[in-house]
Amino acid sequence: MIGVFLDTETNGLNPHKHCILELAYKIVDVENGQVKCAYESVVAQPQIQWDRSDPQSLIVNGFTWEEIRRATPIKSVAGATITAFARQGVRRENAVFICQNPSFDRAFFSQLIDPDLQESLDWPYHWLDLASMYWALHIQKEPLPWSTGVSKDKISATYQLPPEEKPHRAMNGVNHLLKCYEAVVGFPSKMRVDFFRNSAVTKI
Helix, strand or coil: CEEEEEEEEEECCCCCCCCCCEEEEEEEEECCEEEEEEEEEEECCCCHHCCCCCHHHHHHHHHCCHHHHCCHHHHHHHHCCCCCCCCCCCCCCCCEECCCCHHHHHHHHHHHHCHHHHCCCCCCCCCCCEHHHHHHHHCCHHHHHHHCCCCCHHHHCCCCCCCCCCCCCHHHHHHHHHHHHHHHHCHHHHHHHHHHHHHHHHHC
């Protein structure tokens, strides 16, 4: 089974008004945690789109107009993603997207690649979110999810992991998401290896 761990950076929160500025993802075998493919790119946008930016969003991710106007054309980013997904066999029956905030990332990802095209390529329509995984697990044990909050940094703190590196760039988000996912959910093969290794140490 394949997980497409994905993050975006944008110039605002409203996909009807704002636009994607950066895309990053890692295609991972969720059985063993092996990274099969990694991709990141800043996405070029026209001045008219940049002028609609929410200043607060730009403070968070640190992008400047100089970076955006010289970035990779949007069609090239879309083409590279279509090629990468095809090479890694990302299809509906064997893959899911995994994000911190899939309702946000999916909307902006669809600015790159039209949903109808995604459908024709048989890409996954399941976009899973880390916060729900954490919530489902901690509803049954301490700490309860509402006592900690479910932001990625709050989840990482619960597991004694460092916060996401700053500035908020897309690959930083993907790398942090993967660390949090492994702590919360885990990769079955790695968990079995760790279990047997720990058992052997205990016996010695």
